[in-house]
Amino acid sequence: MDNSILRRRRTELVGGATVLLALAVLPLPIGDVYTQNLIIITILFAGLAQAWNILGGYCGQISLGHALYFGFGAYVSTLLFVRLGIPPAFGMLAGGAVGGAGALLVGWPCFRLSGHYYAIATVVVGEIGWLLFLNWDYVGGATGVYVPFKGDSWVALQFRTAKLPYHYLVLGFAAATWIAAFLIEGSRWGFAWRAVKDDFVAARSLGVRIFPSKMAAAAISGFFTGMGGAIYAQYVGYIDPDSVMAGALSILIPLPAVLGGVGTLWGPLIGAAVLIPVSELSRSYLGGSGRGVDLMIYGALIMVVALVRPQGLVSLFGRRRGGADARAA
């Protein structure tokens, strides 16, 4: 039996493999560190946005406090390394686990809140986390924590001599999030969430049960976000509440998904590919003077895309899904 669903899935898989391959060879001819760094950050945020997308885009729970899980992952992995000597290759998983647990804890009471109330609750929870970590000496407080360098190694996820290994690390991370989104999209949950978004009453009458799947979405999203935090910690070598838990990061994480197209497979990637270089470049060239031009460009970009292409940039590349464009027309 062949149908449009299977065809689309096949195309997506082929596309995904192609993009993965392309990104794998992309850094090889590039020599300058600045560009390499830019690519790494872009891919990292593509993965983070995709992780957010699972909860916020597919499942429809717009979390504006995701930096909390990112920070959990960064701190757990780093502190395990610093205090117990546990290498970040494992710490990364622990960080993910704590991130996922955090998301479950937040989701369980908060999922009953609707739209705006939920968003604000996530903001508040994120702020609490940031404030607590800022004032908690055990985790370094405002001073932060330095990641000790113990030599290049994949177990310790540290490489001082080259950026290339980091590139493949984040690429693997982003690929994992993409695969998770791909699997969810075609799963019972993916269908359930779309049905609920389209017509809540009809979905209910067909027996669609929402709460357990929301919790699962939260756990998966939180897990990958935490993992991303751990990877970031290893990449940058230093963490503090402002860099891994702040509200600004909570806004940055979903932004590529929003720009690119929430609830789509490619949206977060396209969004990151546009947003991160634009914001990084404008910050480097224009923001250094502290004159805020980069913020203006950033803000304007968000407004323009949100208004002009609410379906996200991904809709520029052809039909999203049967009926979606027709409904938006």
Place this chain on the structure above:
Amino acid sequence: MPALLEVDGVSKSFGGVAANVDISFDVAEGEMLGLIGPNGAGKTSLFNAIAGEVTPDAGEIRLNGTRISGLGPVACAAHGIARTFQVVRSFDSMTVLENVMVGAFARARGAREAMTVAADTLEFCGLLSRADRPAISLSPPEKRRLEVARALATGPRLLLLDEMLTGLTPTEAQEGVALVRAVQRRGITIIMVEHVMEVVLPLVSRAVVLNLGRVLTIGPPADIVRHADVIRAYLGDKYAPAA
């Protein structure tokens, strides 16, 4: 044979207006039952109570002996009750096949199985050729059939049809009737709500007639059309047979 569905003394009021008053009847497994009555008789309220959308103020509804009243639509669906909507509610961002898959997931173990069940159900309902079209692109009678297909895909024991044949052309109504008969032949119990008698009475084996929130009479179609109160309820005193 024990009844599949037992409606036992169900009453429901909305803001002081009594929509259903002490409604009781049984539906045997495999039966096709009509639920009829003039506008405002309480059919929709009762329908929603059976489907779980509404909780009765008094009385109970049981499916296979288990109480289902007050459990909500999701639980009722899990127990094997499926329904269509009078105003079609399709999932507009999805294709026809995807719409039915949402229903299929109620019983299917995974996406593959859901896809197979959905395709089979579409074929049964004569919509397979439309499988990959966006749901919103269907014609109105096709959308009605999609509603039925989606409900069927959940593998129900009891199917509630809400005015499925209303407002169709004679040809479309014929096709609709054929579909309903085919569903019954699969062994699924059906309750049809209609307010146009000549459409539903030829189909059903029995009908429950509601008027002003109460059961007026229950019986085979032949008896109902001759029932004085029924005629009075629908057409007014003028047409009642002379006492």
Place this chain on the structure above:
Amino acid sequence: MTLDIILQAAIGGLLMGLIYALVAAGLSLIFGLMDVVNFAHGELMMIAMYAAFVLWQVSGLDPLLLLPIVVVLMFGLGMGVYRGLIARALSVRFNRGMVQIFVTFGLAIFIRGAAQFCFGGEFRSITTGVVANRTAEIAGVFLPLPQVAASLVCLAAFAGLLLISRTEFGHALEATREDRDAVALIGIDRDRIFALGWGLGAAAVGIAGVMLATFYYVSPNVGANFAITAYVTVALGGFGSLGGALVAGLLIGEVEALTALVLEPSLKQVGMFVIYLAVVLFRPRGLFGTL
């Protein structure tokens, strides 16, 4: 910790609470009207603060005298934001909830960047004025007059909002809030009501901003600091409830002040966050929310 200190903090909390209440009222008004959470609300307040600062610098006039000018400016700005941005966001047929959130977020970031561009990141402050730097003492409690004046003005503004709600315009606002689709049938121009509602909301937060500028630093990020307090206040009081904003504002102000005493000042927001979460988990619509 003596009674004096606690009393001092409690009264200070009340004063700030009135300011929070006014900021929240503007936010609540807009949300109640059209289901839009204005994530740029803090930045609107920041604009009002800078406007007050610039006008003060240029004219040397007391900020209280500049208040009417800024209010009119803010009213116009609010209407402009609605007409130029929000009206478009509301007409989007796709992902409307997310579009609203991110459009106003984008606006907030844009305004913050613009402020930085125009004024730089330094902290500014208004240093002269009829109540500036003066403190009154009543029964052992020190009341900084700028804060007192600010809270009185905010209270008056709140009363003004209540008065407006009783006028025909206010009734039109209420009707639009209750059923925005039906009001066209009774001759209410929904678009105009929305624009005026935005103007009013911006004016309200503008008043709060001007008064705040008399004793608080003016900087590009000041909006963000107050914004989250504003959202918490509105969500606690209930979106769409003016009375709820007042009660919640006072409550939040108190909780913040007392938390700063009990924990350390940098953690003063934790108290209000916890209260907010506790309330909202049991009453998802807030204390008095109807939406």
